[in-house]
Amino acid sequence: MKTLKRISIIFLTLMLSVVALISCGGPKTTPEDSAKIILDVVIKDDKSNIDKVGITEKEYTGIRDAFENGLMKGISSSGVDENILTNEVKDKFKSDILTGLKKVKYEVKKISEDKDTAKIEVKLNGFDMEKIAKTAEDELKKEYVANPSMTEKDIYQESFKIVGGKIADGVLVENPKTMTLTFTKENNVWMPKESELVDLMSAIVN
Template identity: 95%
Template sequence: MKNFKRISVVFLTLMLSVVTLISCGGPKTTPEESAKIILDVVIKDDKSSIDKVGITEKEYTGIRDAFENGLMKGISSAGVDENILTNEVKDKFKSDILAGLKKVKYEVKKISEDKDTAKVEVKLSGFDMEKIAKTAQDELKKKFEANPSMTEKDIYQESFKIVGGKIADGVLVENPKTMTLTFTKENNVWMPKESELVDLMSAIVN
């Protein structure tokens, strides 16, 4: 799980890209609408409302390319030998993460708003990494007992396969985390505080 937590920091790359593009300006939205659109873009790969925050189709494509490239770099830097972490294993793990993100759940509600500042509450149900790790450990144990000749390479690759599969299945925590995002109005668009967005994204895998 340490490897996956290291991989998770690449979410920051996409977050900063989204914030930079939104700052270019766009139609007026409420703080909660802005929060929902940003989370939909980052987590769900949902572009249905990007025009409301001033993101063009071309910019959106750039965001997704940057995110997926960053995700692959994060996986590649997980500290596992490249003979074990082959391109095939990395591609499948990336695909599993992207599929799992679409199943992450969140609810957005405005807490307060004045002229230029607002606070939005986000209830987030991210991946239950403790449950996923326990499941992977149990399944690996059974596979090794059934086939004691498994090599270290086999075990590592199987662990990525199992963990990735559970993430893709959307194994989420039962009790959502409640977090607060602070927004400030810039160019008639509500902009989130970057550090709080990073904390929220980190909560998806913690």
């Protein structure tokens, strides 16, 4: 599904927005804490520790609004005809993604740290898109056999429903991917390397 391929790019956009806000300055935190807080904000919609990295409630609301708007834009630009991808289908799919993200698992551990640079290991259990796609294919085949009068519109809409449902259920890979993030201290705030964030956020849906 083209829509799913765009999700990691949307995640990246949000992540960079968070980084931009953090770079404005905030209380001193450890690189490990900074990594955990950033991932909690982006993936879990968890704002409980935003003050530790200098993000205000207003800024947080702006980040979430931008994220949800960007997510909807990504879904809308999937190339599927708007008669098939109705507002109702898009809203439900977006809701499923947001629900599923809260079930993504990750562990953060510091590998090394010197004066201005730190290495953080992240073990990430993202969505098992291969399993989700296979399940959707199998379920669609069964539905089509039971109801061969299904139109192309019916099939597309049902595929969004099934895939979205599995994402919302938190169908995750069993074996986590291990990735390393490099953090650099800037004005007493630990900042992640952007190119590595691209890989990490993409790993959620790959």
